[in-house]
Amino acid sequence: MSFGQDFASTLTAARRGDRRALADLYEAFQPRILRYLLTQEPKDGEDLASEVWLDIRGGLNRFEGTESDLLCWIFTIARRRLIDHRRTRARRRTDPVDMETLILPSEELDPTRSLEYGEALSCLALLPREWAEIVLLRVVGGLDSAEVATITGRKAGTVRVIQKRALERLAALLSADRERVVTR
Amino acid sequence: MSLWRDFDREMQRLPLDLDTADRLLAGNVPPADAPPGYETVASLLNGLRVDEGRARRRDYTVPELVQGRCAPLLETKSKPRRSTLHRFKLAGAAVAGALACTTGFAFAGSLPGATQDVASSMLAKVGVTVPGPDEHAGTHPSVRGSSSPDVAASDRGEENDKAAPENGEGKGAEISELATTTELTGVEKGAAISTLASDGKSQAGHHGQATADHRAATNQTSDGAATANEASGGHSTAGMDNAAAGQAHRP
Numbered sequence: 001m002s003f004g005q006d007f008a009s010t011l012t013a014a015r016r017g018d019r020r021a022l023a024d025l026y027e028a029f030q031p032r033i034l035r036y037l038l039t040q041e042p043k044d045g046e047d048l049a050s051e052v053w054l055d056i057r058g059g060l061n062r063f064e065g066t067e068s069d070l071l072c073w074i075f076t077i078a079r080r081r082l083i084d085h086r087r088t089r090a091r092r093r094t095d096p097v098d099m100e101t102l103i104l105p106s107e108e109l110d111p112t113r114s115l116e117y118g119e120a121l122s123c124l125a126l127l128p129r130e131w132a133e134i135v136l137l138r139v140v141g142g143l144d145s146a147e148v149a150t151i152t153g154r155k156a157g158t159v160r161v162i163q164k165r166a167l168e169r170l171a172a173l174l175s176a177d178r179e180r181v182v183t184r
Numbered sequence: 185m186s187l188w189r190d191f192d193r194e195m196q197r198l199p200l201d202l203d204t205a206d207r208l209l210a211g212n213v214p215p216a217d218a219p220p221g222y223e224t225v226a227s228l229l230n231g232l233r234v235d236e237g238r239a240r241r242r243d244y245t246v247p248e249l250v251q252g253r254c255a256p257l258l259e260t261k262s263k264p265r266r267s268t269l270h271r272f273k274l275a276g277a278a279v280a281g282a283l284a285c286t287t288g289f290a291f292a293g294s295l296p297g298a299t300q301d302v303a304s305s306m307l308a309k310v311g312v313t314v315p316g317p318d319e320h321a322g323t324h325p326s327v328r329g330s331s332s333p334d335v336a337a338s339d340r341g342e343e344n345d346k347a348a349p350e351n352g353e354g355k356g357a358e359i360s361e362l363a364t365t366t367e368l369t370g371v372e373k374g375a376a377i378s379t380l381a382s383d384g385k386s387q388a389g390h391h392g393q394a395t396a397d398h399r400a401a402t403n404q405t406s407d408g409a410a411t412a413n414e415a416s417g418g419h420s421t422a423g424m425d426n427a428a429a430g431q432a433h434r435p
């Protein structure tokens with residue numbers, strides 16, 4: 001969703017606390033934030049998304065920039081919330097996750113069929129965390145490589161290389177799985 | 185020797201360049217147009233991508249918190265945690281402030297005596313001169329915290345300091361000499377010593393005889409006065425006062 005010319009007025013109204021403008025922002029960004037967080041933290045993604053919106057609501061008056069900047073800022077908040085959550089969880093006892101939930105999909109893979117969200121998530125879980133995060137920010141967040149570089153604190157060239165390797169790794173994993181299905 | 189499917193797999197997947205990877209991630213490449221070996225990857229990425237239209241139709245319930253109804257809650261920010269460095273800075277500032285205050289009080293001479301003395305000596309080592317604890321005492325000696333015999337003597341005055349030992353020693357020696365050399369015994373010895381010690385003020389040894397002696401003295405005085413009166417033809421007034429006093433004291 002793009003606000004286009006209405007972004008400035010929407011942002012101004014949202015800063016004043018206008019409910020309609022805030023609802024527009026929420027509807028525009030919440031699906032992406034929620035999917036980004038749920039992809040990485042299936043159990044706590046929704047809670048994290050709520051916390052992200054609390055931060056957004058609290059810091060909206062200080063924000064200056066375009067719609068793209070706002071998206072980048074929101075995902076920066078979401079990523080930091082995610083890192084905080086993982087750090088907090090690391091200090092506490094963790095819930096073990098069955099490896100079965102992370103295995104590749106065993107269904108026949110039809111290249112023309114769009115993978116369902118759960119299947120795509122299972123594939124993505126096999127990537128290193130940093131790689132998966134960059135792919136999610138690119139795909140789910142709708143951000144370009146420069147914005148992802150800003151959010152993750154890396155150089156844009158580094159992000160481009162990582163995303164290329166991530167896609168190559170995914171292709172290798174998926175082809176191996178397909179081969180396993182064919183030869184079964 | 186490689187299997188046939190190894191060659192097949194290598195032939196299937198072309199190396200991916202950075203721009204193609206970028207376009208795949210941006211969603212600009214449909215699975216059918218993806219490079220060989222990346223069709224599944226393209227469909228996987230489409231599966232991750234959020235369907236904007238479906239998300240809009242889902243009709244999200246906007247939380248009240250986002251709508252600003254609970255905005256005052258957001259204003260109450262938690263107290264920021266202070267880092268260790270910040271705490272060290274605070275501690276350093278407190279120490280510096282305490283030193284400055286102490287130095288100021290030392291310059292003013294307002295510290296307690298011992299503290300002023302320590303501050304004066306310490307600051308003197310770094311070349312700063314501050315008044316000592318007895319700076320305002322003038323010629324008066326310092327008697328703070330002292331209970332020595334000299335202090336007691338100074339409280340009584342210097343003249344007493346000089347006179348007291350002489351009087352005390354002379355009189356004591358005299359009393360001691362009387363006590364050891366006198367031939368008196370019993371009550372008479374005690375009375376003599378007591379009289380000497382009290383410069384004649386003591387009535388020791390006279391208990392029970394004062395009235396009789398006084399009466400005798402009064403009679404003697406009256407007799408003497410009568411004789412003198414006769415000898416002078418009535419002009420003498422000798423003993424009159426004593427007689428009168430004797431009359432007055434008579435019970």
